[in-house]
Amino acid sequence: MTPTLERENVNGKTQPSGEDHDASRKARQDASSDNGGYWAALALLLGLLVPVLGFVAIWMGFSAHDARKDANKAVKAVSSGSAMPGMDMSGGSGLQSFAGQGPANADTLAKKHVAMNATLPPVASGPVARVELVLVDKTIEIAPGVKYTAWAFSGGVPAPFIHVRQGQKVELTLTNKGVIPHSVDFHAARIAPNVAFKDVQPGGSIHYSFIANDAGAFMFHCGTKPVLAHIANGMYGAIIVEPRRPLPHADKNYVLVASEWYLSSPGFPKPATLDMGKAQRQQPDWVSWNGYAGQYVTHPLTADPGETVRFWVVDAGPSFDTAFHVVGTILNRAWVNADMTQFQRNVQTALVPAGGAGVFDVKIDQPGLYPFVNHSFASVDLGQVGLLNVGNVKGTMSH
Ligand SMILES: [Cu+2]
Secondary structure (H helix, E strand, C coil): CHHHHHHHHHHHHHCCCCCCCCCCHHHHHHHHHHHHHHHHHHHHHHHHHHHHHHHHHHHHHHHHHHHHHHHHHHHHHHHCCCCCCCCCCCCCCCCCCCCCCCCCCHHHHHHHCCCCCCECCCCCCCCEEEEEEEEEEEEEEEECCEEEEEEEECCECCCCCEEEECCCEEEEEEEECCCCCECCEECCCCCCHHHHCCCECCCCEEEEEEECCCCEEEEEECCCCCHHHHHHCCCEEEEEEECCCCCCCCCEEEEEEEEEECECCCCCCCCECECHHHHHHCCCCEEEECCECCHHHHCCEEECCCCEEEEEEEEEECCCCEEEEECCCCEEEEEHHHCCCCCEEEECEEEECCCCEEEEEEECCCCEEEEEEECCCHHHHCCCEEEEEECCCCCCCCC
């Protein structure tokens, strides 16, 4: 900082060293005389510098204040109710956390909840896979008894899983039945985004196609600004592109989409909406597998002992990465970043970045309850945990 540098300079000049004892009187006088001129000039300079620096400091203070004001204005503009009809995006919670909150009968509701089927659907037959996405505004449940007014592709968050084969043509139609513009951005596509991913007005639709040339697991999501709000509100899903060359056999294939929820209110009895302030500060109230916190704890995924279970993990974010880990075992194969050309062996935890994916095999011989988690454990606290029940065992698991 300038003030610190200035202070150091002044101290340096005003504290001459005592090494001039041996110099002649004349020399000292000359030096003294020279120094006198020097000090006078320096004093003048400093005299001028102080007010200038003072002014700069005041100006910087005002600039910072203005910048903050501008930033706040921008946030308000982005998150104003008028910009997002039907949404309260004013950050009205004051960043108060509603984590873990639910109605008194939350446990009963958790048991009654119908968990999203995580099983990978069969691959679309024929050379062309037709995908029809319909955007609807819909109130969904994101945790036991916790309601949220979402923007959902085809009625679900995440959207229904799409499964195609490498080389297949994907013919996509998005119809917007919401009240504001939306779009769809497929990470599996190599396509001009300004053409294919453009906004669709309410009541309108868009059609585009691409060849799924890249194998792997991919996110798709609404790309309309502010993208943070559109993803946080539920506009995402997973497309699995099965490699042309068959993978090693798996007995079970499960798709897990990781995502965060940022709530304007507890979500009961009235549904919550998006708190844009929390989303911007990455302070979620809930984090989930397939859109609903803890759903596979009460309704575990299943496998028989010795079976190979393949997890297709897609991280929809909008902002958190996922450190994928299965408690009690090691990932036998890890196609990190869903690069299906090669896998790593015997990995304890694999990173799935926001907007990315990974494919992981486990083969568990010993019956038991094996939690699959985001090993960034704050997310487990907020609901991103599920169970793999190997061998249909009874009981529960604490984490
Ligand atoms: Cu959208």
